[in-house]
Amino acid sequence: MKIDEFNKAVSRGDISPLYYFHGDEPYLMERAVKRLTDLVVPPDFRDFNLDVFYGNECKGDEIASVAQTLPMFADRRMVIVKRSGDLSAAALEILAACAVDPPPTTCLVFVGEKVDQRKKFFQELKKKGELVECKRPYENQLGAFIREEAKSLGKRIEPAAAEMLVYLVGSNLGELTTQLEKVALYVGQREAITIGDVRGIVSDTKVESVFDLANAMGERDPAKALRSLATILRDGEAPLMLLAMIARHFRQLWRVRDLMAQKVAQQDISRLAGINPYFLKGVMAQARNFGTHELKRVFESLYAADLELKGGGSRRPALIMERLVMDVCGISR
Structure with missing residues (x-):
């Protein structure tokens, strides 16, 4: 079962006695469990009917015993086992018997x-x-996620505004939702969220500097890029997250560069590359700054920086990122 299928089922009131939420997107798992908890256990009776275990700290018979206990003053009891991947083989054997009935x-x-x-x-x-898969959405699915979140807040978000939000925040669903909630509060009674609203609120956060850094590197402006990098690192941003954002930006540049070389019409480039027309002109200008062989060298530099950051070498992360900026801005110059 996919997470959207789970959401539809519980909306109909179809609640299973057993769930296993799994996947690489913890935000979706946390939200699904919270929604299930709100439906199953009334807040006033959670002291009696809600139990939380951790797989690395409990035994199978403890979980099974509590699960078989009748609820108090309510129709159902809820038992949550977090870090279930840490359950021992013996615990899983006991719980398998519990799952039979x-x-x-x-x-x-x-x-x-x-x-x-x-x-x-x-x-x-x-x-x-039910086995419920909570899979991190692909980059081209983030717009749909944002539109659904905006709808749940009683708002409609313009496509360019959703794209801007992804540019500024990245693919972290929790952070996207938090920033969208801020924007929704900012617009008040107005139904539509515009690109100006997103820039007006989200630009006050450190992610705006990430957006500026990626653009400065695409423009091959080392002075501007280094200033943005200094701001980001001063604010405590994780270098690996920053590296992922830069890599995303240059993947887009390479895709646009390839489509331009094929003489694809501008409106079709927007569609095929998944870039909102509002941003396309700037991305195309940056794509012209790099030939194919130069983009290959950019990704070689990105890969080298990734290895060095993960390898825990002698160089500080700030120096690794500064060297990356200089390499990308100065390639073939």
Whole structure:
């Protein structure tokens, strides 16, 4: 079951006695568990009917015993097991037996990163419950995610504004949602969120500097790029996140450069590259600054910086990023 299928099911009131949420997007898992908790256990009775365990700190019989306990003053009890990937083989064996005949008055929820459907526990859980995949959306799916979030806030967001939000914030769903909530409060009673609204609110955060840095590197302006980098690092941004944003920007430049070389019409470049027309002119101008062989060298530099940051070498992260900026801005010059 995908996360959107789960959301539709619980909206209809279809709640399973067993769930295992898994995937690489913790924000979606946390939100799904919260939604389920709000539906299953009334706030006034959570002291009696809500139990939370951690897979690395508990035994299978502890979880099974609580799951089989009748709820107090309510229709259902909820038991949540976080870090379920850390459950021991013995614990999974006990819980597999529990999954064969789950108590109808309990909603037993497991949260982990991966599932192994060869194991008996997952085979039994799948028969009586739901395996819910919480997968991080692809870059081209972020616009749809933002539009749905805006809709839940009673707002409509312009396509260019959604694209700007992704540019400024990146792909972190939690941060995207937080910034969108700020913008929704800012516009007040107005229904539509515009690109000006996004820039007016989100530009006050440190992610605006990331946007400026990527553009400065695309413009091959080392002085401007280094100033932006200094601001970002001073504000405590993680170098690896920053590197991912830069790589995303240059992937777009390479795609646009390739389409321009094929003489593709500008409106088709916007569609094929997944870039809002509002930003396309600037991206095309930056793409002209790099030949194909230069872009290859840019990605060689990005890869080298990634290895060095993850390898924990002697050079400080700030020096690694400064060298990257100088390499990219000065390639073939």
